[in-house]
Amino acid sequence: MAMWNPWRGCRKYSEGCKFCYIHKGDSKRGVNTNNVVKTNNFNAPIEQNKQGQYKIKSGQTVYLCFSTDFLIEDADQWRNDCWSMMRERPDLHFIFLTKRIERFMHCIPDDWNGGYDNVTVGCTIENQDRADFRLSIFSKLPIIHKNIICQPLIEPINIKKNLNDVELVVVGGESDYNARPLNYDWVLSIREQCIDKNVRFEFRQCGTHFIKDNKNYTLKVRELCSQAKKANINC
Numbered sequence: 001m002a003m004w005n006p007w008r009g010c011r012k013y014s015e016g017c018k019f020c021y022i023h024k025g026d027s028k029r030g031v032n033t034n035n036v037v038k039t040n041n042f043n044a045p046i047e048q049n050k051q052g053q054y055k056i057k058s059g060q061t062v063y064l065c066f067s068t069d070f071l072i073e074d075a076d077q078w079r080n081d082c083w084s085m086m087r088e089r090p091d092l093h094f095i096f097l098t099k100r101i102e103r104f105m106h107c108i109p110d111d112w113n114g115g116y117d118n119v120t121v122g123c124t125i126e127n128q129d130r131a132d133f134r135l136s137i138f139s140k141l142p143i144i145h146k147n148i149i150c151q152p153l154i155e156p157i158n159i160k161k162n163l164n165d166v167e168l169v170v171v172g173g174e175s176d177y178n179a180r181p182l183n184y185d186w187v188l189s190i191r192e193q194c195i196d197k198n199v200r201f202e203f204r205q206c207g208t209h210f211i212k213d214n215k216n217y218t219l220k221v222r223e224l225c226s227q228a229k230k231a232n233i234n235c
């Protein structure tokens with residue numbers, strides 16, 4: 001597994017961004033997250049060592065733009081160089097998530113055609129309104145590997161009609177002292193929708209405020225993923 005952040009910074013875009021961990025971290029350091037800037041790691045996938053070998057070893061999953069949004073407007077001038085590097089490394093698998101899926105067709109390279117086989121796109125949704133809007137677009141896009149990321153999930157959602165051609169649905173709650181609660185019933189409902197459509201499902205993290213069997217729990221950050229794992233409902 002490798003991380004690749006060719007640029008950093010992002011602007012809040014929808015309800016799911018309310019407690020964005022990038023903004024929270026930056027504000028502690030006095031960094032303005034709204035400034036989108038290239039990083040020193042821009043060329044990471046094609047950087048080589050003195051022996052002429054790629055520094056990112058073959059066969060890895062590369063998590064792209066996990067401190068920004070790959071489709072943000074500010075990066076339109078840089079994105080084609082990233083596509084070129086992904087083309088140069090068919091031995092790696094790249095995955096990025098976006099809340100800006102409506103920009104996708106504007107952002108793809110000329111040779112995209114039906115999609116690159118070494119790229120997974122994750123469409124992020126948080127409520128029914130954004131699910132209806134983004135998934136109606138996402139379901140029609142030429143992408144070979146599609147994931148849906150329901151995180152932070154802030155209300156119950158029905159996405160069953162948009163699960164065709166989706167490889168994986170991930171569900172997670174919100175992490176913050178003031179986070180909106182995650183109700184376990186919403187998680188189980190999405191799981192049932194996935195089972196009906198034969199789509200892989202993963203419960204990735206609880207919320208700081210978690211409701212199960214009508215009881216409210218407050219969890220520490222370090223418990224969010226481990227408690228989700230204990231639920232043992234991935235399928």
Ligand code: SF4
Pocket residue numbers: 010011012013014016017020021022023067068069099
């Ligand atoms: S789109 Fe993602 S990175 Fe950007 S502000 Fe929202 S949560 Fe943060």
